[in-house]
Amino acid sequence: MSKPHRPHRSPFADATVPELPNPLPDAIPGEPLPPADFTAEREGLLERSLWIGLIGILLLLAALFADGSVGAASAAPATTAAKHDDGFFPPTADLARALAQARKDGKHGVAVLYEMNGCSDCARLRATSFKDAGLRRDYQRDFVVASVMADEPTALRDFDGKPTNQAEFAHAQRVYALPTVVFYDLDGIPVARQVGNTLALADWLRLGRYVREAGYEEAPFSAWKPAARKGS
Incomplete structure (x- = not known):
């Protein structure tokens, strides 16, 4: 007797495979909405933080090049x-x-x-x-x-x-x-x-x-x- 055809398995039927997290909602029901200028102010703060972080990274890279650390890193083991x-x-x-x-x-x-x-x-x-x-x-x-x-x-x-x-x-x-x-x-x-x-x-x-x-x-x-x- 032939084995019955196995139905198509879900690629993620395995319970050990993590699910992707659900995105957070834009607003919580019953909670007041933020002020109209809240988003713009938050984006401005985020942009300034990113610039500060970028400057810090550039300074760190400059220091690494100065002391030859980058050259040493290039001699790292093979992949x-x-x-x-x-x-x-x-x-x-x-x-x-x-x-x-x-x-x-x-x-x-x-x-x-x-x-x-x-x-x-x-x-x-x-x-x-x-x-x-x-x-x-x-x-x-x-x-x-x-x-x-x-x-x-x-x-x-x-x-x-x-x-x-x-x-x-x-x-x-x-x-x-x-x-x-x-x-x-x-x-x-x-x-x-x-x-x-x-x-x-x-x-x-x-x-x-x-x-x-x-x-x-x-x-x-x-x-x-x-x-x-x-x-x-």
Whole structure:
């Protein structure tokens, strides 16, 4: 008997994905409106504050150039992507192609690591759990893995083949903390995510199995228990 077609999932059905805050109302019901010149006065104060802040920044930059600090900063270490381009979660410019590759190779979807230049937690994740040979084997067997730089306006094709850039795509996916790993199914729909680098290696392995076995159809990852393997 064929498995019934799964209805289209909301991209943000996962309760762990934060909702965007609602904008504040212009006025509170029952409260008196501010004076007519209140907005103009407030905007004038804001403009003066911005000019003062800009002058302060310019003075600080002048001081940095004077003592050579800027020159020292230019010798900073290479970016996260450059330092860790070792084949595991490699940079991508085409998620549509990654998804097509996952379908062609019979994988379970695409796993995307969202990271950022200068992100120490991102570098730490790559240097610890993501160095494990077993985890690499399992993830590369089950998923097409790719990295998106959440701070860069680098050109990117999304899962639908539409042009965007990496920073805009990360924002659209509600990636607000780094590193974040999001697993997408073969329809390009996010089905699981993990934020941060504190997850134990065993749990990273279990997370891969959770997606591989479609555990997200049964329970949140935190409550999911994998079925016993045959012969175990």
